[in-house]
Each structure stands twice: as C-alpha cells, then as structure tokens.
Amino acid sequence: MLEDFISIHDLTLYQFNRILELTQEIKNHPQHYHKKLKKKILAMIFEKPSLRTRMTFEVGMLQLGGEAVYLSPSDIQLGKRESTHDIGKNLERWVDLIMIRTFAHQNVLDLAQNTRIPVINGLTDLLHPCQAMADFFTLKETKGDLANFKLAYVGDGNNVCHSLLFAAAKAGTRMAVATPPGYGPREEILKKAEEDGQETGSTFFLTNDPYEAVREADAVYTDVWASMGQEKEKAGRTKIFHSFQVNQNIMAKAKPDAVFMHCLPAHRGEEVTDEVINSSQSIVFDQAENRLHVQKLIMLLLMKDEL
Numbered sequence: 642m643l644e645d646f647i648s649i650h651d652l653t654l655y656q657f658n659r660i661l662e663l664t665q666e667i668k669n670h671p672q673h674y675h676k677k678l679k680k681k682i683l684a685m686i687f688e689k690p691s692l693r694t695r696m697t698f699e700v701g702m703l704q705l706g707g708e709a710v711y712l713s714p715s716d717i718q719l720g721k722r723e724s725t726h727d728i729g730k731n732l733e734r735w736v737d738l739i740m741i742r743t744f745a746h747q748n749v750l751d752l753a754q755n756t757r758i759p760v761i762n763g764l765t766d767l768l769h770p771c772q773a774m775a776d777f778f779t780l781k782e783t784k785g786d787l788a789n790f791k792l793a794y795v796g797d798g799n800n801v802c803h804s805l806l807f808a809a810a811k812a813g814t815r816m817a818v819a820t821p822p823g824y825g826p827r828e829e830i831l832k833k834a835e836e837d838g839q840e841t842g843s844t845f846f847l848t849n850d851p852y853e854a855v856r857e858a859d860a861v862y863t864d865v866w867a868s869m870g871q872e873k874e875k876a877g878r879t880k881i882f883h884s885f886q887v888n889q890n891i892m893a894k895a896k897p898d899a900v901f902m903h904c905l906p907a908h909r910g911e912e913v914t915d916e917v918i919n920s921s922q923s924i925v926f927d928q929a930e931n932r933l934h935v936q937k938l939i940m941l942l943l944m945k946d947e948l
Contacts, residue, residue, distance in 0.1 A: 643942045645753045647762045649770045649807035650833050654840065657811040660938055664778050667941075668934040671704060677941055679706035684732050685763075686712045686741040688719060688748075689869050693905060694763050694771075697932040698740050698940075705937055710736065719748055729756035738943060744870060759943035761936075766800055766870065767827075771939070772904050773804035775931040777812055780860060782931070783900060783924055788813040788842065793858035793895065795819045795851045795885050796912055797878075798826035801864045801904050806830060806845065810837035817846040819854035821881050851885050858895040862902040863887045863912045879911065888914045892922065900924045 643656065652660075667674055683702045685695065695711065702709040719725055725748050732739055733756045741749055742763035753760040762770055781787055792809060794802050798820045806826060809816040818826060825847055835845060848854050855861050866882040867875040892901065901913075901923045909915050918925060 642945065643759070643939075645760045645762075646770065646939050646943060647749055647753060647760070648768055649773055649804055649811060650837060652811065654811060657808075660774060660935065660942070661778050661781055663942075664931070664934050664938045665782070667938050668931070674705055674937070674941070676706040678702065678944060681705075681707035681738065681944060682736040683707060683709040683738045683740060683940070684712060684736040685709055686717055686719070686728075686739065686743070687763075688714050688717075688741075688743040689764065691742055691764075693929055693932055694740075694742050697936050698761075698763065701933050701937040701940065704933075705940065707737075719743065725751040726755045728752070729760075732756065733758045738940060761939060761943065764800065766868075767803060767830075768807075769800045769804045769904070770807070771932060771936055772801060772928075773808040774939070775935045776805065776862070776902060776904070776928055777808045777814075778935055779902075779924060779928045779931045780900075783927070784859060789815065790860070791815045791817065791858045792860045792862060793817045793819070793855040794862045795854060795887055795891065796863045796882065797824055797866055797868070799864060799868055802826050803830045805862065806834040807837065809845070810834040810841065810843045813838075813841035813843050815844050815846075817848065817854040817858065819848050819851040819885065821885065822849055824881070851887075851891055852894050855891055855894045855899075858899055860900045860902055861887060861892060861895050864904055865906070865908050866912055882912070886912060886914065887917055889916055892917055892920075902928060905929055 699709040729752045738759050740761040740763045744766050746765040746767035749762045792814055866878045901917050903925045
C-alpha cells in the first residue's frame with residue numbers, strides 16, 4: 642500500500658505496473674470514479690509556477706468528487722515564514738492529502754516525514770515522478786510492451802531525466818542518455834536505476850553524442866536546457882546545448898515509427914524544432930493529458946481506495 646508518492650525508485654515492481662494498469666481503467670471509465678474522493682481535500686503547495694501540474698491535480702480532484710486548495714509561493718514561503726515541519730503539522734489538521742511542487746527535494750522528504758497524511762511529489766529539482774509515470778503510461782498506450790523498448794533522452798540530465806531512468810528500470814526499458822560533458826544525470830540516481838534494472842533486464846547507456854543515443858530508438862525525449870531556477874545560466878547553456886537540439890536530422894536516426902516526447906513547456910527553436918514537435922510523431926499532448934489520469938490513480942491509491 643502506498644503511504645506517499647515521492648520517487649518511482651520507492652515503488653515495487655507490482656506497484657509500478659499496477660499504476661499503469663489501473664490508470665488505463667480510470668481513463669477508459671472516468672464515470673466509475675467520480676465520487677471516490679467525495680468530501681476529500683487536496684492541498685497544493687507551489688513554489689514553482691505550473692500549467693500542467695496545477696490543472697491536472699485540481700481537475701483530477703474535482704473529477705473524483707473532492708476539492709483542491711491552491712497555495713501560492715507567497716502564501717506559504719517554505720522555510721522562511723514558517724518551517725516545513727510546522728506547515729505540515731497545520732495542514733494535516735485540515736486536509737486529507739498534500740501535493741508539493743518545490744525546489745529542494747528535502748522539502749518533500751521533510752513534509753512526508755512530519756505529517757500523518759499522504760504527500761505527493763509534484764516536482765523537485767531532483768525528481769519529477771508524476772511526469773515520468775504519465776510518460777511511461779503514454780508509451781505503453783502507444784507502443785505496447787516496454788520490455789526491450791529503447792528510449793533515448795537528449796539534453797540536460799535533470800529531474801525529468803532522473804525520473805525517466807527510474808521508470809525505465811521498473812519497465813525493463815533500455816535507455817540511452819545524451820548530454821554535454823558535465824551535464825549528465827547524477828551518479829547516485831544512475832546507480833539506483835541500474836540496481837532496479839537488474840530485476841527487469843533494463844540497461845542504460847550514457848554518451849555525449851546525441852546521434853549515437855537516438856540510433857534505432859523507439860522514442861526520443863527532450864526537455865528545456867535551462868529549468869526554472871537556472872534562468873541566469875540560459876545564455877551559457879544555449880551555447881553548450883545547441884548541438885543537442887532534437888530536429889529532423891536527429892529523428893532520422895531513430896526508428897521510422899519512433900515517437901517524440903517532451904514534458905512541456907517547450908522552448909520551440911531551442912531544444913526542439915517546430916517540425917518535430919508539430920509532426921505526426923509527436924505525442925507531447927498525449928503525455929500532458931495522461932498526467933490527469935495517472936495522478937487521479939495515485940491520489941486514489943494514497944487515500945487507500947482499492948478501486
């Protein structure tokens with residue numbers, strides 16, 4: 642039984658596969674679940690702005706019969722106006738569930754450790770687990786069996802890349818990661834993914850050559866070169882990452898039926914060209930839609946609903 646949803650690495654293989662399986666049920670038959678969380682309240686803590694995270698959690702809670710309360714950065718001021726510990730101790734008296742989208746991963750860990758109610762990691766600088774679960778649900782929906790499937794990630798070895806590594810390990814997916822030197826995923830994340838992958842046969846390949854990474858890939862994934870909080874680095878990163886743009890030349894190295902993926906928002910003309918993101922190979926808006934369905938399932942499981 643799930644207590645919190647913080648990292649895909651924390652999931653058992655059964656839990657990972659069960660989430661993918663039950664998400665399809667919720668997506669196919671949403672009317673069966675519209676009162677499952679009646680009278681339940683979700684608190685949404687935001688240190689970072691978001692379109693997809695806010696909308697999919699808020700709409701998801703409404704569709705399940707509950708309500709969601711948005712707490713902006715100015716409302717909370719984590720660790721400044723009040724400690725994470727005290728914030729959690731207050732919220733657990735009023736609401737049933739907390740989603741937090743923050744900078745420091747430790748904020749999520751502290752909140753989960755010090756509250757009696759479930760906590761969902763909506764994003765940290767280290768991980769983006771809800772996104773990766775939606776991505777792998779989208780891949781399974783689009784491609785079917787993910788074992789022996791090759792996912793190529795091109796760009797910055799950031800929080801999205803980290804969670805994709807964890808998801809690939811659980812799914813038995815081969816994953817190639819292409820980044821500029823010094824911008825690869827964290828070693829401790831890769832080590833954990835490799836350990837998880839021993840059980841499923843998943844393998845990982847790191848390179849500084851994007852063409853090598855995407856060769857014969859079934860899916861090509863990229864993300865922005867400068868994430869929120871890295872705005873001052875944008876000019877420098879643009880120069881460093883310019884050869885990692887996913888364009889038609891890059892996609893031509895993947896399999897002919899390969900799909901293109903992006904967690905959004907996309908900086909068109911930077912990490913991806915309009916030709917690619919607008920093409921028939923692009924499934925970026927399917928990914929965005931499926932955030933809603935995956936997160937509804939996660940909230941139901943955390944509220945101990947057996948479906």
